[in-house]
Amino acid sequence: MNFESAKWRRDALDDVVIDEETLARRRRRRRNIIIAVAVVAALLIAALLFMGGGGEKAAPGEGKQGQTLPAVSVIVPGRQDIPAVISSTGSLAARRDMPVGVPGEGGQIVRVLVEPGQWVGAGQTLAVIDSRVQTQEASQLAAQIEVARADLRLAQSELDRAQALVGRGFISQADLDRKRATRDAAAARVRVAEANLGATRARIGRLAVRAPTAGLVLSRSVEAGQVVGAGSGALFRIAAGGEMEVRARLPQTDLARLSTGVPAVVTPVGSDREYQGTVWQVSPIIDPLTRQGEARVLVPYNQDLRPGGFAAVRITAGSTTAPLLPESAVLTDDTGTYVMIIGPNNAVQRRAVRVGSVTDRGVVIAEGLNGNERVVESAGAFLNPGERVRPERARPAARQ
Template structure:
C-alpha cells in the first residue's frame, strides 16, 4: 500500500514538471511574437512619417514641375547652356623629347699624351675658357726644353764670335791685310750663326708648345657634364673624349613633332618646357627646326633652347608646349565636352528645346577651356554640364549662362 502511494506521487511530480516546461515555452514564444510585432509597428510608423516628410519636401518641386510642359509623363530637366561664340585662342602643340646640351663639347688629348698626374675638375662644375682640366706628366719634355735652351746659348755665342771676326776683317781691308773675298766669307759665317740661333729658338718654342698641349684645357667656358679620366691613367690622341662640356651651360629640348606639326613650327616660337619630376616649367624658344623627316616614324625634331637649371639634366625626359600662332575657334569648358568610343561630342539644344548630339574635333586644352577645331560654329546652345544624364531627342528647359 505504501509503495503504490509513493509511485503515484512520483508520477504526479513528473507531470507537474512537464506542465511547467510547456508553460515556460509558451511564455517565451509569446514574448518573441510580441517583440516582432512591436518592431514591425515601429518600422511602419517610421515609414509613414518619412513618406509624409518627402511628400511635403517634394510638393514645391512638384508644383514647379507641373507648371512646365511634360513629356512621357515626367518633368523635363532644366539644363544650363552656353553660347561660346568664337575667339582668338593661342594655337599650341604638345610634344615630348630628350634634354641635352645645346652645344656638347667633347674634350680630349690634343698633344702626344702621357700619364695623367692631376684631374682638377668634377662634373657639375663651371669652368672658364682655357682653364686646365687635367695635367699630364711632362718630365721628358721639360728636359728636351732645357737642352734646346742650351743649344740657343751655343748658337748665340757662335754668332757673336762670327760678328766680331767680321768686324776685324772689315777694319783690315783698307790696309790690304784682308781681301774682300775673306770679308765676304766672314759675312756668310756670321749669317749662318744667326740662322742657327733662330733655328734653336724655333725648336725651343715648338717644344714649349707641345708641353703646353699636355695640359687638357677647356676650349670655351661652360658646365662640366662628364669626366672620363683619373690620375695615373695613360692617355693619347686615340683615347677619345676625356671630358664633356655644355658650352655656356646652355640646354635644349629635342622635341619630337609629327610631320603636320613640324610644318607650322617656326624658329623663335615660344615654348614651355617641363622636365619629368619637376613642378616647374621653364620658358624657352625654338632655335632650330629639323630640315628632314624620319621616313619610319614620320616625325621631325624641333630644338628648344632653355636656360640652365639644376632640374634640366642632359639625357632626361621632358614635355613641351609650343605656341605656334593663334586660331579663331569656339572655346568650351571641359565639363561640356563628352567622349565615348566613337570620339568627342557635345550636346546641342535645338530650337525645339531638344537635345542633339554633335560630334566635334577637340584641339588644345588651355586654362580657359577646350578649343573646338571642327564641328561647331560658336552660335549653338551647348549643354554646359550633366550631359552624361541626357539622351539625344530628350526635351529640356534651357537656362542660358554667359560664355566663358
C-alpha cells in the same frame, strides 16, 4: 376616445418585434448608399478639375499629358582668342656639349683639378700631364741656342776684322765673302734653335688639358696616374655657358607652325616647377620613317635641368579664334566626334564637329560650331536626337 387611440398605437408599436437579420439588411443598405454617394462625389470633383484645366497650356517644364521634361545644363561658348599650344616631350641635353680630350701627344695624368658640376672659365686647366721629359728637352734646346749665339758672335767679329783689312790688301774679296757666309749660317742656326725651343714649349703647354670655353663640367672620365694620348677620347664634357635645351620631337604639321624665338614652357618629369624657354632651332629635315622632326628649346641653366632627363614642353605657336568647350561636352563614337545642342522647341540635335586642339582650359572646336549654339554641357550621351528637354543655362567650365 382620442386618448385610448393613442394608447393603442403605442401599445401596438411596443408589441412589434424586429429580428437581427432585418437590422443587418438595413445596416448594409445604409453603408452601400454612403459608398455610392462618396464615389459619385469623387467623380464629380475629378470631372470638374479635368474640365477646368483642359483649356490651359502645359507648363514649360512639362510635356504631353503633364509629363515632366528632363533638365539639362547648357552653355553658349561664343568665340575666344585661344593660344595655339603645341605639347610634346623630349630629352634634356646641353645646348653645346663640348668633349675635351688631349690636344697633344699625351702622357701620364699627374693631377685632375675639377669635378662634375663645377663651373670653369675659358682656358682653365682641367688636368695636368707629366711634362718632366719635355721640360728637359726644352732646357737642352735653350742651351743649343746659347751655343749658336756664341758661334754667331764669333763669326760676326771675324767678318768685322776682315772688312777692316780688305781695304789694305791683306784679305781678298773672296775671303771676305766666305766670312760673311759663315756669319749668316751662324745666325740661321740661332733661329733654328730658337724655333725648336718654341715648338717644345708649345708641346709642353698642350700637355695641360684646358677648357676650350667657360661652362659647366658635365662629366669626368680620367684619374690621376692614367696614361692618355690622342686616341683616349674625351676626358671631360662641358656644357658651354651652362645652357640647356629640350629636343622635342614633333609631327611635320606642328613643325610647319613653329619659328625660332617663340616662347615655350619646360616641366621636368618628377617636378612641378616650370621653366621659361624659347625655340632656338627648328629641324630643317623630317625623318622619312616617323615623319617627325626636332624643335630645340633653349632653357637657362638650373640645377633641376640635368642632361639625359625627360621633360614636357608646351610651345605657344600663335593664336586662333574658336569656340571652347569643356571635355565633358565633346563626345565620340564610331561615326566621329560630335556634340549635342538644343534646337528649336528645346529639342535635342546632334552636331558633328572637328576638334582643333586640347588645352588645359578645354577643347578647341575647329569646325562645326559658330559659338552661338546651346551646347549640352554633360550627359549628352544619354540624350537622343529629337528628344525634348528643359535647358538650364550654366557657366561654361572652360571659362572658369
